[in-house]
Amino acid sequence: MWIHEKEKLVGRFKAKTISRYSLKKRYIFFLTIISSVIIYALAQLMPVSLYKNSKCISVQKGWSASKISAVLEREGVIRSRTAFKILSKVRGGQFMAGEYELSPSMTPWRIIAKIKTGKVFSRPVTIPEGYTLRQISKLLESKGLAVEKNIARLCVDPVFIKTCGLDVSSLEGYLFPSTYYITRDMQEKEILQLMVKELKKTVAKNEIDKEMAEKKMNLFDVIRLASIIEREAETDFDRPLIASVFTNRLNAKMKLESCATVVYAFNKKEMDKNRLTNKDLTIDSPYNTYLHYGLPPGPICNPGLRSIKAALAPQKTKKLFFVLNTDGSRSHIFSETWAEHQTARKTVMRKGEIK
Numbered sequence: 001m002w003i004h005e006k007e008k009l010v011g012r013f014k015a016k017t018i019s020r021y022s023l024k025k026r027y028i029f030f031l032t033i034i035s036s037v038i039i040y041a042l043a044q045l046m047p048v049s050l051y052k053n054s055k056c057i058s059v060q061k062g063w064s065a066s067k068i069s070a071v072l073e074r075e076g077v078i079r080s081r082t083a084f085k086i087l088s089k090v091r092g093g094q095f096m097a098g099e100y101e102l103s104p105s106m107t108p109w110r111i112i113a114k115i116k117t118g119k120v121f122s123r124p125v126t127i128p129e130g131y132t133l134r135q136i137s138k139l140l141e142s143k144g145l146a147v148e149k150n151i152a153r154l155c156v157d158p159v160f161i162k163t164c165g166l167d168v169s170s171l172e173g174y175l176f177p178s179t180y181y182i183t184r185d186m187q188e189k190e191i192l193q194l195m196v197k198e199l200k201k202t203v204a205k206n207e208i209d210k211e212m213a214e215k216k217m218n219l220f221d222v223i224r225l226a227s228i229i230e231r232e233a234e235t236d237f238d239r240p241l242i243a244s245v246f247t248n249r250l251n252a253k254m255k256l257e258s259c260a261t262v263v264y265a266f267n268k269k270e271m272d273k274n275r276l277t278n279k280d281l282t283i284d285s286p287y288n289t290y291l292h293y294g295l296p297p298g299p300i301c302n303p304g305l306r307s308i309k310a311a312l313a314p315q316k317t318k319k320l321f322f323v324l325n326t327d328g329s330r331s332h333i334f335s336e337t338w339a340e341h342q343t344a345r346k347t348v349m350r351k352g353e354i355k
Contacts, residue, residue, distance in 0.1 A: 049104035056121055058184070061097040068095060068115070077102050077111065084108050091116060099184040122181035127195070129177040129304030130230040134267065136175055136302070140191065143182075150188045160189065164196040173223040173299025174199055202305055211312050226311040227299035228289075231260035234330035238322075239306055241334055243314035245322055254320070256289035264300035323348050 057075055059068055065088040069081035078084050087108050088095075096118035102111055125143055127136055137151035154160050155171040166174060171192060176199035182191055203209050203219070212222060225246060233239045249256055259276050265285035281288070287296045303311075321341035322332040326348050333348065335341040 053105075054101050054103045056099050057102050058099045059095060059097050059115055063095060063097070065089075065095070072102070072111065075102075077104055077106070078108050080108075084112070088112050096120070097185065120183045120185065122183050124179055125182055126179045127175065127177045127302070129307070130301045131177065132264070132301050133170070133172045133175070140182075140188075145182050145184065145186070146188045146191060151192070154188055154192055160192075163189075164193055165200070166196065168220060168298070170298055171196065173227050173302055175302045176202055177302055177304045203308075206305065206309070208308060208312065215312065217312070221295065222308060222311050223299045223303065224295045226303035226307040227301045228256070228258050228260055228296075229310050230303035230307040231263070231301055232258060233307065233310075234324065234332070236306055238332050239310035240313065240315035241317065241319065242322060242332065243310040244317045245319050245334065247314045248318065248320055250294065252320070253293065255291075255293055256295070258289045261287050261289040261296050261300055264296075 055075060055077070057071065057077070059071075065085045066081070069078065069084040069088075072078045072084065073081050091109070091112050093116040095115050098118060098120035100115055100119070101121040102114070106114075123143060123145065125140065125145065127139070131139070133152065133155050137146070137148040137155075140146035140151060141148040156169065158169070161168060161171060164171070164174070168174070175192065175195040178195075178198055180191075180194060180198075182194075208222075209219075212218065225243070228246060229239055229242050233242050246256055246258070259281075262276055262281055262283060262285075265283050265287040266280070281290045284291075286292060287298075287300065289296060317334070318336045319334040321335040321338070321344075323335075323341065323344050325331050325333055333344040335344050
């Protein structure tokens with residue numbers, strides 16, 4: 001009897017041991033499954049790669065999280081569309097349309113935050129000093145940021161020009177040369193307004209408006225003169241001297257006789273102002289300062305700050321003529337009289353022949 005009870009106890013102990021062992025196995029199994037799921041889920045939240053390899057991706061207006069995640073997955077920027085959509089709901093907020101610079105090294109959370117806060121990619125565009133409207137519009141179109149025809153149309157649209165706070169017939173001269181950060185979703189109007197705003201900001205910052213008031217000058221005349229200086233000057237040293245020549249000629253009621261204005265009249269970028277023929281100088285245009293007195297009807301380019309300052313403060317001289325040196329220095333020879341100018345021209349021609 002005792003032996004029988006003992007066997008029963010041993011049997012129960014064994015059964016309990018097996019049951020506990022089975023339970024432990026099941027616990028380990030489920031723990032492994034859960035851990036695997038967690039590890040997998042966490043893996044989907046990790047960057048695809050440690051390497052940046054940034055790429056620009058456009059998000060169109062009205063795109064859902066599903067559409068955006070599909071594009072990002074296709075571009076290799078995220079691992080999982082599902083994880084992206086879940087995180088997107090957790091983050092809340094709306095996706096903002098635009099072009100974004102994204103990288104596989106970014107986490108999905110960071111990517112979502114970037115798109116939902118609208119941190120769009122800005123492209124740096126440098127407008128060189130002395131560029132004309134035509135050159136600026138071509139540059140913007142080449143960068144895929146604007147349509148050349150739209151820029152050209154807006155720059156002479158009186159209604160739009162008034163929205164820029166200007167009372168002129170064209171924006172030529174008022175698009176300040178600088179480096180701008182432009183996004184693909186910006187309209188041509190916004191780009192032009194940004195450039196005009198930069199001019200006004202520069203004028204105020206450098207107290208040019210105060211100086212104009214003291215000298216009883218207006219911005220239109222300053223920009224017109226500065227634009228000619230910009231296209232004629234080859235070095236910063238020559239700017240105040242060239243400004244002096246043109247100011248002296250204006251005061252003496254002489255024609256400016258600027259080759260740069262003739263080039264503008266032809267509207268041909270490839271023309272060299274230092275290689276104009278006598279026939280070129282007879283072109284029938286209000287911009288031809290060989291035929292007409294005073295400043296041209298409008299600026300001939302968009303001048304930089306140094307030329308604007310030179311127009312406001314020309315060097316005090318009696319110079320009335322200048323000719324570009326051909327010795328490679330890019331400097332000019334300045335003269336007070338026609339006879340001196342002719343001598344300078346002959347000197348330059350001889351240097352050119354020797355070279």
